[in-house]
Amino acid sequence: MSRGRRGRRWHALGVPGAVALLLGAPASGDVPPGYPLGLSRVLYEISVPPEGAGSPEVVALGEKLFNDKRLSVDDSVSCATCHEPTRGFVDHKPTSVGVRDQTGKRNSPTILNAMFNADQFWDGRAKTLEDQAKLPILNPIEMGQASPADVEKKLRGIPEYSAAFQRIYGRDVTYDDLAAAIAAFERQHASADSPFDRFVAGDANAIDAPAKRGWALFNGKGRCTSCHAFSTTRGLFSDQKFHNIGIAAHETDFIDLARKSAAIVRSGDVDQIDRLAIETDMSELGRFLVTKQPADIGAFKTPTLRNIVATAPYMHDGSLATLWDVMDHYNKGGVPNPFLDGGMQRLGLTESEIDDMVAFMATLTSDDVAAFGKQELARQRARKNVRPERDTDVAMGKKGNLGDLAPNPDQKNPADLGALPPVPQL
Numbered sequence: 001m002s003r004g005r006r007g008r009r010w011h012a013l014g015v016p017g018a019v020a021l022l023l024g025a026p027a028s029g030d031v032p033p034g035y036p037l038g039l040s041r042v043l044y045e046i047s048v049p050p051e052g053a054g055s056p057e058v059v060a061l062g063e064k065l066f067n068d069k070r071l072s073v074d075d076s077v078s079c080a081t082c083h084e085p086t087r088g089f090v091d092h093k094p095t096s097v098g099v100r101d102q103t104g105k106r107n108s109p110t111i112l113n114a115m116f117n118a119d120q121f122w123d124g125r126a127k128t129l130e131d132q133a134k135l136p137i138l139n140p141i142e143m144g145q146a147s148p149a150d151v152e153k154k155l156r157g158i159p160e161y162s163a164a165f166q167r168i169y170g171r172d173v174t175y176d177d178l179a180a181a182i183a184a185f186e187r188q189h190a191s192a193d194s195p196f197d198r199f200v201a202g203d204a205n206a207i208d209a210p211a212k213r214g215w216a217l218f219n220g221k222g223r224c225t226s227c228h229a230f231s232t233t234r235g236l237f238s239d240q241k242f243h244n245i246g247i248a249a250h251e252t253d254f255i256d257l258a259r260k261s262a263a264i265v266r267s268g269d270v271d272q273i274d275r276l277a278i279e280t281d282m283s284e285l286g287r288f289l290v291t292k293q294p295a296d297i298g299a300f301k302t303p304t305l306r307n308i309v310a311t312a313p314y315m316h317d318g319s320l321a322t323l324w325d326v327m328d329h330y331n332k333g334g335v336p337n338p339f340l341d342g343g344m345q346r347l348g349l350t351e352s353e354i355d356d357m358v359a360f361m362a363t364l365t366s367d368d369v370a371a372f373g374k375q376e377l378a379r380q381r382a383r384k385n386v387r388p389e390r391d392t393d394v395a396m397g398k399k400g401n402l403g404d405l406a407p408n409p410d411q412k413n414p415a416d417l418g419a420l421p422p423v424p425q426l
């Protein structure tokens with residue numbers, strides 16, 4: 001069992017809570033005992049199915065499985081290899097490396113608060129934590145097992161597992177029970193009670209002045225809340241939707257890739273989509289692989305921003321090394337491409353405003369990862385002058401008129417707002 005705040009078990013809240021939710025009545029007492037400040041009871045109730053929480057024995061089994069390299073084909077990789085429990089539950093590589101040193105196409109997201117995701121994976125190809133856990137074990141470049149039957153056979157041959165599954169489930173190892181145990185372990189990892197949560201709860205001194213300015217910018221000039229939505233009932237900083245914010249846009253011919261993939265993707269074949277996402281260039285199509293809707297080309301899930309300093313590098317491909325790089329990307333309005341989300345606009349943020357926004361994001365670190373988060377922030381700050389994504393002229397609207405409402409429009413001439421550049425005379 002993990003210790004400290006994370007180690008407590010959150011109990012399903014039972015029938016009265018569910019009835020209150022259905023009737024629209026405010027849940028009494030908001031936060032269940034032992035549940036971290038900042039994550040609401042309503043969020044818990046809509047996210048955790050009653051049977052998904054698991055008994056302490058199931059959770060302990062799940063933790064053992066999560067950390068056990070024997071789940072992989074050659075005993076070299078566990079879930080924890082790519083989701084390191086002591087380092088924010090990520091691997092800190094741009095993209096993850098699995099069995100036989102094979103490198104995938106996607107960055108490892110954190111397990112912290114994954115229990116609240118409406119969909120799992122950057123493209124949402126799995127709905128539940130149970131469905132999610134079954135995929136990496138079978139992915140040829142992650143854990144490399146050939147089939148669920150192979151995994152069952154291997155674990156049945158390990159007496160401690162055979163006995164534990166018999167004791168808990170009354171039968172020998174099955175793939176479904178294994179996924180359920182891992183999911184129950186992951187559901188122990190509600191992570192909040194950060195300085196920001198204490199600030200929202202009324203402690204005005206829980207965050208400093210730069211972070212307060214950053215929070216105002218996050219809601220205002222920075223436009224972040226339009227996607228990283230926050231409310232006291234849904235305190236995740238995610239709208240749980242998918243957007244193209246132009247991350248790999250400069251390297252990708254989306255139209256060509258989309259045509260190729262539309263021809264081969266078998267809708268609903270999650271194993272195939274998993275392989276295309278982790279192993280091929282089609283990874284960049286994002287949500288499109290799941291829906292085949294053109295509007296989803298290059299769109300990825302809005303990730304939570306909780307514990308964000310502790311989970312570098314950033315984005316689905318790990319292409320942004322620091323939070324300053326992330327801010328530079330947003331400040332210039334992302335990278336233009338035909339499917340860029342309408343919410344992406346250049347922001348005209350000054351250097352000190354960028355520092356304030358990073359300071360705000362650093363207040364979203366929970367106590368359980370605070371020490372590591374502090375170390376990470378110092379490391380990122382030391383790299384503050386390496387800024388491959390920075391383009392101040394574009395960010396300030398001095399260059400690259402995209403037909404958008406530039407940050408410093410000519411207010412005296414409203415007809416010019418959003419005007420396209422003049423057509424060059426040939």
Ligand code: HEC
Nearest residue numbers: 079082096097098106107108109114120121122133136142
């Ligand atoms: C080789 C590295 C690797 C291994 C091993 C691995 N993962 Fe992951 N995990 C990833 C990557 C990369 C993603 C994102 C892939 C994507 O979205 O396409 C991911 C996604 C996830 C997510 C979704 C989180 C979210 O925010 O959407 C969960 C949960 C998760 N992994 C749990 C597990 C569990 C449980 C195991 C073991 C059964 C495991 N992972 C094994 C690398 C790995």
Ligand code: HEC
Nearest residue numbers: 222224227243247300301302303314315316326330341343
């Ligand atoms: C149009 C919606 C949208 C807006 C506006 C937006 N984001 Fe995001 N954000 C996303 C999506 C989607 C991703 C993942 C994109 C990807 O990987 O391709 C993301 C990723 C991130 C990440 C990296 C998370 C990780 O785990 O790798 C950070 C940090 C972030 N956003 C912060 C911000 C900040 C700060 C702002 C405001 C300046 C902002 N975002 C505005 C949708 C948005």
